[in-house]
Amino acid sequence: MKILIVGGVAGGASTAARLRRNSEKDEIILFEKGAHISFANCGLPYYIGNVITNKEALLLQTPKSFQDRFRVDVRVNSEVVSVNCEKKTVCVKNHDTGETYIQDYDKLVLSPGAAPIVPEMKGMAFNHVFTLRNIPDAYAIRDYVEHTRPKSCAIIGGGFIGLEMAENLQRSGVEVSVIEAASHVMAPIDNDMAHDLHNYMRAKGMKLYLNSRALAVTENSVVLEKGIEVAADMILMSIGITPETGFLKDSGIALGQRGEIIVNDYMETSVKDVYALGDAVSVRHIVSGKQMLIPLAAPANKQGRIVADNICGQKQKYRGSQGTSILKLFEMSIAATGEKEASLMSSGIPYKKVFTYSLSHAGYYPGGRMMSIKLLFSPDEGKILGAQIVGYEGVDKRIDTFANALRFGLTVYDLQEMELAYAPPFSSAKDPVNMAGYVAGNVLDGKMKPFYIEDLSSIQEEAVLLDVRTDKEFEGGHIHGAVNIPLDSLRSRLKEIDKNKKVYIICQIGLRGYIAQRILDQNGYETLNLSGGYRLYRAAEMDEKDEAEFYRNCLHCGKIIE
Structure with a gap:
């Protein structure tokens, strides 16, 4: 042939x-x-x-x-x-x-x-506007950075290429601004999992323009719909392909x-x-x-x-893709596989979700860092539909485990059964994958009844918002309206909680809240436990406040486009 x-x-x-x-x-x-x-x-x-x-x-x-x-x-x-x-x-x-x-x-x-998609907007012909798709593109950008020494770069689009370029340009001494038309960067993950990523990017000195659409390019800036000019000696278009x-x-x-x-x-x-x-x-x-x-x-x-x-005559089927992906941003890793919550909702696919937080390795071994896991699964048999992880070391091997579980039709109960490699420098006896399976299994079995940060605004005033963290943790920050009864004194203080009211339990990451829920449920209370805990609530609060403050400062100090 x-x-x-x-x-x-x-x-x-x-x-x-x-x-x-x-x-x-x-x-x-x-x-x-x-x-x-x-x-x-x-x-x-x-x-x-x-x-x-x-x-x-x-x-x-x-x-x-x-x-x-x-x-x-x-x-x-x-x-x-x-x-x-x-x-x-x-x-x-x-x-x-x-x-x-x-x-x-x-x-x-x-x-x-x-x-690369190149939008039709004013100024795209300037020689400081780049896309990155092939070897000549890379040579052109590196030559421009080395010979022109730009002080600032605006990256339009917060996907894989955009964020990888943001890191590498920032490491080269360029001040980076990331402009994203959506509510969050990294489309494969959900907005609630992006809060940690946004906060991390700002902590690294990047300027982050969310919910912002670029209208035009000038010789030294990008003009946004919001009436702001973003300073840029070079511009990278990274809005998709x-x-x-x-x-x-x-x-x-x-x-x-x-x-x-x-x-x-x-x-x-x-x-x-x-x-x-x-x-x-x-x-x-x-x-x-x-x-x-x-x-x-x-x-x-x-x-x-x-x-x-x-x-060549062999009938082989391609059995589909699941979009398993991972991104390195400085020390942070962001990974996903399968469908995200927003996609499941738009497709009308029933699902349940849990958030878990686990150290990358045994807590007593130094250097462990927390990873956030969001697991999506079917409400009947617990078949895995998607997983997202934001963390540092060890994210890659966990997302690969979730990806294989999803590919071969496993359930959250199968995650519990997985025998995964353990030694203190690498994991815990209960690996983060196992832990996500345990929590999801508890939800399916009715032992853990969750609620989520998006539900907080609809909680009725007569309900009890119960924070079971320590007094010191509570004083360091808490959700408005919550009362504090630390977990270890809960059994002796049950009379302080009205049995006629629904109890919404809050702890730092959800674990102590689950223990409190088991205590209260077995004493005749109706309870819900905040999945992701105060940690997720605080990450969202910080992200939203920093974004609002950033735009207030831009509109106050920046150049407004008439």
Whole structure:
């Protein structure tokens, strides 16, 4: 067979390598419109920040090394500009020579990737406005930082690339402002899990403009809808990506509303002998069942392997994605897998949730730091629907455990049963994953009846808001209207609590509140326990106050746009 592959990097290159391992006889031609067929695009922010010092380290394979090893005809700077499915040909433009030619195929693989979204707003043509998607982009940004020495940078968009660039530019001595149109950065997590992240970013000296939409770019600023100018000697656009599928316009290959390529479980398009994969295709989310764009490197590599096997006669299904992801921001790690609460709500999928806080390793071993976990699960059997973690060391291995549990249909009770590696420097005898399973299981069993910080505003005045922390903790800050009876004296002071009133229990993270709930429930009280405790309430309060104060100061001192 003659097999053409459009696009390299994770999807196209992995397809080509697998095809050759499957068959020594097929003719394989790989077209890449850029100069690099396989590079570490996830490492680009760290090259710009000089964490990766050698630019050659970003090149995983060169055209020559790939050709030598896999006997693939690699044609770089060669852009496929159109596809004729009836004639089974593609039209290719060689950007080195300017020549355009027609190439026939037996099988066609589309892995064109996606391009950064560049909004239509005033000032985008300035030479201090950048996007980051490929090697030339990274070289251009690093050269600009090294030669121009900008004092400030505005990053428009608080996703993975935006925050990774925020860290690396800040480490380089640039004052960073992050502008995000949504209520919180990092779309894969929920707003309640973003409070710690926002507070951490501000503590690191970053300016954070939430619920803020950019209107225009000037020579030294970004203009916001709120009437504020954000100082910026350089600007990075990082508001998302869009599939690069314009060349398929008249091909007859079915595309979605965003231009994404529609494929079935075998990664086949609507046209016979044409396959597609990577950032340009929509795939099934394994929790919601919805078709969506999930542009991640690991799924693209898996899809490449499956496409190659299917072309060679092995019927392999791609069983969907779950969007497992992780971000490093200075010492903090933010990770997620599966669906978030907001997505479950919009899809009408029933769920329950718990918040747990655990040290990354045994409390008596020095250096442990707290990680926040949000676990989402079905209300019937407790099947895991999603997990989010914000913390420091050890976040990666916990999110991977949750991801595997979700992938293979496990429940919160299975989390309780997991036998996970334990030694004091690495974990506790009850790992954070186990603890999340125990708490979720208690909710399903009716032993722990939770309420949440969003419920506080609707609690009736006659109810009892009971804080069971110590006197010292209570004096250091508490929820308005709460009365304090420390847990260890609760049994002797039960008469102080009216049995005719519902009791809303608060402790620091929810653990002592659960113990108090068990005591009160067995003494005839009706109780609810604050999931996430005062710690989550305080993180949200600090985030909201700092955001409000920040905008008051901006509007008072900053330049207002008429």
